[in-house]
Amino acid sequence: MKTVFEKPKALSDVPFHYCPGCTHGIVHRLVAETIDELGIEGNTIGIAPVGCSVFAYNYFECDMIEAAHGRAPAVATGVKRTHPDKVVFTYQGDGDLAAIGTAETVHASTRGENITIIFINNAIYGMTGGQMAPTTLPGQVTATTPYGRFRNIQGSPIRVCEMLSTLDGVALAARVTVDCPKNVMNAKAMIKKAFQNQIDGKGLSIVEVLSTCPTNWGLSPKEAIQWLRDNMIPYYPLGVYKDCDTREVK
Amino acid sequence: MGKKVLMKGNEAIAEAAIASGCLYYFGYPITPQTEIAEFMAKRMPKVGGLCLQAESEIAAINMALGASASGVRCMTSSSSPGISLKSEGISYMAGSDLPCLIVNVQRGGPGLGGIQPSQQDYYQATRGVGRGDLRLSVLAPNSVQEMASMTCEAFDLGDIYRMPVMILADGALGQMMEPVDFDSLPHREVPEKTWATNGHGGKRKKNIINSLYIEPQVLEDSILDRYKRYDTVKANETKFEDYMTDDADIVLVAFGITSRICKSAVNACREQGIKAGLLRPKTLWPFPSDKLREIASHTKHMLSVEMSMGQMVDDVRIAANGQCPVSFFGRTGGMIPSTEEVIAEIKKIAASLN
DSSP: OOOOOOOTBBBBBOOOOOOTTTTHHHHHHHHHHHHHHHOOOOGEEEEEEGGGGGGGGGSSSSSSEEEOOOOOOHHHHHHHHOOOTSSEEEEEEEHEEEEITTHHHHHHTTTOOEEEEEEEESSBBBTTTTOTTTTTTTTBBBBTTTTOOOHHOOOOEEEHHHHHSSSEEEEEEEEEEEHHHHHHHHHHHHHHHHHHHHTTTTTEEEEEEOOOOHHHHTTTHHHHHHHIIIHHHHHHHHHHEETTTSSSOO | OOOEEEEEEHHHHHHHHHHTTTOEEEEOOTTTSSHHHHHHHHGGGGGEEEEEESSHEEEEEEEEHHHHHHOOOEEEOOOHHHHHHHHHHHHHHHHHOOOEEEEEEEEEOOTTOOOSSOOHHHHHHHHHHHSSSSSOOOOOSSSHHHHHHHHHHHHHHHHHHHHHEEEEEEEEHHHEEEEEEEOOOOOOOOOOOOTTTTTTTTTOOOOOOOOOOOOOHHHHHHHHHHHHHHHHHHHHHHEEEEEEEETTTTEOOHHHHHHHHHHHHHHHHHHHHHOOEEESEEEEOOOOHHHHHHHHOOSSEEEEEEEESHHHHHHHHHHTTTOOEEEEEEEEETTTOHHHHHHHHHHHHHHHHH
């Protein structure tokens, strides 16, 4: 019989712990497909720090490191600088990358570390049960913003790709989502480009994936997709914020 | 004996690290250890290595964690407030069974404290830095030569026992210049790092570097395994210098720069007919408890001399286990006890013994 669909080889054949409707599963698959297509599994080291994806070391077949909350870009720096011929990626959530690990994110970016960052932005802390993230939207109710997020109290959300696109070391900063097949295909293309950039030695590539958290948003998976479209995409427009391939060389 | 080179303690650590095959240094400037980073910045590019200045102590220790995880020899260094910031990463290294050399050139605290030498981080180094149920191998040099030789020992210990190793120095040892012989540095055989996350290449199963065990029984088992290794370290790697303790009525216990002051005081007291001796722990963990217990069984008094308000004295008391009185003398906040002060303290004790 002809095989028309199978699990990527770089994805471990184990059950995920992710909640029903969470988009981590799709993004994991896209990363694994990319690793398969580029033929780099044996050459790749993945780093997943604290957050919902902390068990990612169980889900990818390449060598994996579990890092402290926020520190994955620093750990990745240590791996990549000592093994420049290897492919190194981090897989981080919004609290990890844009709150506790902001310094590591910004400085790995400005140093132009030749690594790939997959950034899951679901506007909430998932693993701890739905608290405010640095990317929680204005007015959004979370466990620690029970009356909504207010600009004068909690400040405004961080737009990570826009911020990082100002840094010279960044080769690619792109925001994608996985709410429909077309966007999944686009996300895949960006993730693959982010890995290819590293193989080509172009510098740091970050792909921000707008994601859902049905459990902590208190919505069904279908409602969560619609909430993402109605609320997240307007605040976090999809697109390529920086691409060294299209930038004019002075 | 080879040719001796006049060097600062901090520079001796850096040179010895490179001689040990450490080609990766991650650091952040802080007085009084910055010479290590500056020396590395000059030397590493010339030997094909890397000296990377991180954005913080936190980033530096995590860069070292990544480098160590992928199987290379690496190190970081700092001084007291910076070690506090590195504590998280050190705990993750211990929990992930990663070797790494961490140098603490101590200065006075707490808080920002001062920049003069201190031994106030003894508790931090020996009591589970970061968070608990972990040990570092802690080496305490007392000369620039030992800053070099213990650096080499630290890398070997880390690789053999898969644990982070700390050199607990102080601002005086870091800044002072003494002749160093780099030709007689120690070297041990170390096992291959088959656990490293450096790409499986399709030739082995994937490796995972991790300190997370969500099942309590699995976590307990991992800690018990590690503590078995710690027991081996205790049995094989406890080091000390015994200076005239055999017939001593008063035995001083001191490490690092303080031990040199104490040795002068012991010599002066011996000349005046007071039977003093010195036990210098060269490893603070494992601590030479058995040796001290044996000494406590035949001496009349033990005196712990430290540049702190008294931290190691707790370990001396535990070792003595009530067999003889144990007291403390020290200066703190960056003050160094003078030989005269220590002699006066010994004489006071001697008078009380008669």
